Amino acid sequence: MIALRYLVIGIFFLQWCSAQQISYQFENNIQYYDGIKKKLDSYSKERCVLDLYYPTNLKNFATVVWIHGGGLVGGEKYIPERLMNQGFAVVAISYRLYPKVKKPKYIEDAAAAVAWVFKNIDRYGGDTDQIFVSGHSAGGYLTSMVVLDKKWLRKHDIDADQIAGVIPFSGHTITHFTVRDENGISRNQPIVDDYAPLFYIRKDAPPFLLITGDRTLELPGRYEENAYFESMMKTVGHSDIALFEIQGYGHDMTEPGYPLLAKYIKDRTKK
Numbered sequence: 001m002i003a004l005r006y007l008v009i010g011i012f013f014l015q016w017c018s019a020q021q022i023s024y025q026f027e028n029n030i031q032y033y034d035g036i037k038k039k040l041d042s043y044s045k046e047r048c049v050l051d052l053y054y055p056t057n058l059k060n061f062a063t064v065v066w067i068h069g070g071g072l073v074g075g076e077k078y079i080p081e082r083l084m085n086q087g088f089a090v091v092a093i094s095y096r097l098y099p100k101v102k103k104p105k106y107i108e109d110a111a112a113a114v115a116w117v118f119k120n121i122d123r124y125g126g127d128t129d130q131i132f133v134s135g136h137s138a139g140g141y142l143t144s145m146v147v148l149d150k151k152w153l154r155k156h157d158i159d160a161d162q163i164a165g166v167i168p169f170s171g172h173t174i175t176h177f178t179v180r181d182e183n184g185i186s187r188n189q190p191i192v193d194d195y196a197p198l199f200y201i202r203k204d205a206p207p208f209l210l211i212t213g214d215r216t217l218e219l220p221g222r223y224e225e226n227a228y229f230e231s232m233m234k235t236v237g238h239s240d241i242a243l244f245e246i247q248g249y250g251h252d253m254t255e256p257g258y259p260l261l262a263k264y265i266k267d268r269t270k271k
Contacts, residue, residue, distance in 0.1 A: 054089035067135030115156035140171020144197035173229035217250035
């Protein structure tokens with residue numbers, strides 16, 4: 001029994017030592033439209049940027065693109081602390097916000113940022129076959145839209161189905177309420193139009209992990225629309241999708257959600 005205990009301690013120590021040997025680096029405010037020949041205004045130059053946190057002494061590492069929330073009207077990019085030092089890169093993006101821009105500019109920006117990762121992460125040692133996309137609330141909505149409606153990434157010559165996994169945190173699957181605001185539709189009127197992830201359900205989409213807060217504490221209808229999305233994706237034949245409801249947490253469920261995201265990435269990238 002004592003020998004087994006020391007063996008377990010030894011394994012954890014070796015894992016800890018291995019983790020300590022990985023070094024990381026930040027690069028901040030990279031213009032993700034930089035490679036596109038278009039003249040950016042000052043607001044676009046301010047908002048269309050990303051931060052990159054990546055391991056410097058690993059090769060072929062995975063990357064997660066993290067899209068902030070804020071109802072498409074607010075919020076700033078940030079790299080979640082609990083996703084740091086996990087053996088993969090984190091790309092945090094900003095995007096233009098309503099009312100300074102109207103739909104679909106924020107979707108276009110999210111797609112451009114994801115495309116930048118596909119076209120550049122290999123220069124840092126990353127593997128383009130291991131790119132994941134995730135985000136909270138409005139970021140979860142943008143995550144799903146960019147992946148399911150393939151036209152946004154196709155504009156950058158990227159096939160959305162190359163994405164290794166999609167992990168929206170408490171994202172709209174019906175049309176986002178800010179888009180409904182733009183169209184003069186009540187926030188309490190559920191809509192599934194061409195600005196809804198549900199509009200683009202398809203069998204051949206990348207793997208999905210949907211994460212929401214507790215259905216009794218979440219924003220009204222948020223768990224239910226994600227549950228319906230899961231059901232309809234399975235109905236059309238998508239077999240790699242799951243919904244995880246975090247008990248005891250409402251819409252602000254990112255802290256317990258981050259470890260689920262990290263585990264999902266590690267499980268999907270095991271050699």
